[in-house]
Amino acid sequence: MSAVQQINRDDFLDGLVRCWPDVAAQDAAWLKALRARAAGRVAALHFPDRRDEEWRFTDLSALRELNFEPAPLQKLQAPFADFERLIFPEAAATRLVFVNGHYAPELSDTHDVPPGVTLAHLKGQGATHDLAASTHLAQHADVNHEVFSALNTSLFPDAALLFIAQDVVCERPLHLLFISTAQQTPLLSSPRCLIISGRNSACTLIEEYVGLGEGVTFTNAVSEIVVEEGAHMQHVRVQDEGREAFHIANNTVTLARDAHYQSINVTLGARLSRYTLGVVHHGPGTECSVDGLALISGRQLADTHSVIDHAASHGKSTQLNKCIVDESAHAVFNGKIVVRRDAQLNDARQQSRNLLLSARARVNAKPELLILADDVKCAHGATVGQLDEEQIFYLKCRGLSETAARNLLTYAFAAEVVEKIPLVSLKTRLRAVILERVHASTETA
Amino acid sequence: MGKILLEVRNLHATVAGVEILKGFDLTVRAGEVHAIMGPNGSGKSTFSKLLAGHPAYTVTGGEVLYQGENLLALSAEERSRAGVFLAFQYPVEIPGVSNASFLRLAYNTVQKQRGGEELDPLEFDDLVREKLKLVEMEASFLERSVNEGFSGGEKKRNEILQMALLEPTLAVLDETDSGLDIDALRIVAGGVNKLLNPGNAVILVTHYQRLLNYITPQFVHVMEDGRIVKTGGKELALELEERGYDWVREEQAARQLA
Numbered sequence A: 001m002s003a004v005q006q007i008n009r010d011d012f013l014d015g016l017v018r019c020w021p022d023v024a025a026q027d028a029a030w031l032k033a034l035r036a037r038a039a040g041r042v043a044a045l046h047f048p049d050r051r052d053e054e055w056r057f058t059d060l061s062a063l064r065e066l067n068f069e070p071a072p073l074q075k076l077q078a079p080f081a082d083f084e085r086l087i088f089p090e091a092a093a094t095r096l097v098f099v100n101g102h103y104a105p106e107l108s109d110t111h112d113v114p115p116g117v118t119l120a121h122l123k124g125q126g127a128t129h130d131l132a133a134s135t136h137l138a139q140h141a142d143v144n145h146e147v148f149s150a151l152n153t154s155l156f157p158d159a160a161l162l163f164i165a166q167d168v169v170c171e172r173p174l175h176l177l178f179i180s181t182a183q184q185t186p187l188l189s190s191p192r193c194l195i196i197s198g199r200n201s202a203c204t205l206i207e208e209y210v211g212l213g214e215g216v217t218f219t220n221a222v223s224e225i226v227v228e229e230g231a232h233m234q235h236v237r238v239q240d241e242g243r244e245a246f247h248i249a250n251n252t253v254t255l256a257r258d259a260h261y262q263s264i265n266v267t268l269g270a271r272l273s274r275y276t277l278g279v280v281h282h283g284p285g286t287e288c289s290v291d292g293l294a295l296i297s298g299r300q301l302a303d304t305h306s307v308i309d310h311a312a313s314h315g316k317s318t319q320l321n322k323c324i325v326d327e328s329a330h331a332v333f334n335g336k337i338v339v340r341r342d343a344q345l346n347d348a349r350q351q352s353r354n355l356l357l358s359a360r361a362r363v364n365a366k367p368e369l370l371i372l373a374d375d376v377k378c379a380h381g382a383t384v385g386q387l388d389e390e391q392i393f394y395l396k397c398r399g400l401s402e403t404a405a406r407n408l409l410t411y412a413f414a415a416e417v418v419e420k421i422p423l424v425s426l427k428t429r430l431r432a433v434i435l436e437r438v439h440a441s442t443e444t445a
Numbered sequence B: 001m002g003k004i005l006l007e008v009r010n011l012h013a014t015v016a017g018v019e020i021l022k023g024f025d026l027t028v029r030a031g032e033v034h035a036i037m038g039p040n041g042s043g044k045s046t047f048s049k050l051l052a053g054h055p056a057y058t059v060t061g062g063e064v065l066y067q068g069e070n071l072l073a074l075s076a077e078e079r080s081r082a083g084v085f086l087a088f089q090y091p092v093e094i095p096g097v098s099n100a101s102f103l104r105l106a107y108n109t110v111q112k113q114r115g116g117e118e119l120d121p122l123e124f125d126d127l128v129r130e131k132l133k134l135v136e137m138e139a140s141f142l143e144r145s146v147n148e149g150f151s152g153g154e155k156k157r158n159e160i161l162q163m164a165l166l167e168p169t170l171a172v173l174d175e176t177d178s179g180l181d182i183d184a185l186r187i188v189a190g191g192v193n194k195l196l197n198p199g200n201a202v203i204l205v206t207h208y209q210r211l212l213n214y215i216t217p218q219f220v221h222v223m224e225d226g227r228i229v230k231t232g233g234k235e236l237a238l239e240l241e242e243r244g245y246d247w248v249r250e251e252q253a254a255r256q257l258a
């Protein structure tokens, strides 16, 4: 590689990471130290390109060509025009909102947060939550090797904190809403979440990323989720940023003995999005179900990389990943399952199903199994197909138009994932959004 | 005599470049029941699906008039809305679409076209429960995905349920009796009989005379190699059951020699 390329390669990361001391100015010593270490890792790591196995199908060169600045604090007019539609009635007063990674008190409402549940932001707490935060923050995400996690750690302006105390069952869903706003100059947002679900607790979390305004944005999000012994957690994640947005997110989930984690990830937005999910089954008897749905069109690219790591015995994991790809869009799914040596009696199932709605649509779906234990059950399958012409004919024979038939079948494909969402209002909203997008693309076809 | 609903004249059709229908003629009037019998592969399903508008079949000659209009100019959904109904030999499974929502969508689409009243889910529920009785189906079938995991008999009953909801003018039942046990056969046949009226007509495609013990046809046609080679009354079905199709072939060969 020539010297010129070398310099270019580092420009993008260096330009961003050098801002870290400003971001850290008010930080406690432990956090400053954390950021300094992360900034050091950013300098040592390189910006990924397609020669990296993990980025083979997802070309980040368009991102690298742009000049981003860390987003400054910005106050939105509260409540702005479209805000109502972003609120879920079930979580109307259990909501934290962040704008470009900064906490937005004027849009947040935590009145209904029950005792035993902390829904807060790192910067507002003084030293109250420092112990929990300093114990866990950046201890689960792979800051040492994964450059975007390191970049986020050096730059996040604030963090959403959700702590559920031992034995607490939180009936109300909790909503973390991250809004990115497009400005004249391209801005980088670095949202950060730390979620700790205490022993034998239960909760439902909605983590949502949306965009406001037209224009280029870059969201680089990191979430760390710890599910302690016997705790149950339901996690729905929705990404619906603008069509010019870049969205890179890393989510690391750590499961202790007998913990249950159920997650549903829905990707609708962004020009280029990458969601990396890692679930580590640390203790025996853990269960996870991680489902995904991507519905993309135009020139969108949506990439999901997951690693489900069975590091202990008697675990169970199920995964259903679905992509609906229209026009010239491109979906990537890489689902890795690891069963470590001595992690006996695990049961891991993965299904990847993909629907291509146009001749130009593309999908790269790849299971990756690394099974080192011998007494395990492991099943996986991947399909790529179009809508079934015989099903379309059957529906037309019952009076449905070609468009109505195609929409119904496309929706049905998505429904298998959407219908699992535990929040009625979110499910209803997604049904409408999906029908609307499916409809829009069949009309322009 | 009822007015003519369907007139098929010298119909020729190909699938994947192979000619399957080779001069098919049939006239059906309101109030009539026709049975079409014939050996495997003679083209019965081809004719049925072509009538419903399946895109795989290309008409290469002849014409099909439905209520005096060119049926072939209409798309599958237009034919359905105009009152043509095909009960599929192999009903299609549609995972992820509940039977109830599918039936309501179909019902409302057709109602709208015919200027009838569209029903909301609650109103429709009342109607569909009434119709379920006709085919002795449990209401639990409404919650399941369309035909998914249904037994053969359940699928066929679901077809007749759709027929009951859409009230077609011309129904083609393609082997709706195949694979049914005697109880299911009685139920399905009973349902069809209740739907018959002087204004509509049914074409029964079948291999078995036993269906005709329950639904009495005025005409029985024998189909062979893409055309109707013999037409008789309901006693012809008994004769076919007893003697098979060979004698029809021989009779036809003799006629061609003469």
Ligand SMILES: Nc1ncnc2c1ncn2[C@@H]1O[C@H](COP(=O)(O)OP(=O)(O)OP(=O)(O)O)[C@@H](O)[C@H]1O
Binding pocket: B015, B016, B020, B038, B039, B040, B041, B042, B043, B044, B045, B046, B047, B056, B089
């Ligand atoms: N889509 C298709 N592609 C190729 N060949 C076809 C297709 N559909 C039908 N055929 C052929 O057309 C011929 C007639 O088939 P059809 O299904 O109409 O017969 P049938 O009389 O309904 O038979 P059965 O009594 O077994 O139902 C057969 O030789 C069949 O293989």
Ligand SMILES: [Mg+2]
Binding pocket: B044, B045, B046, B089, B174, B175
């Ligand atoms: Mg047939």
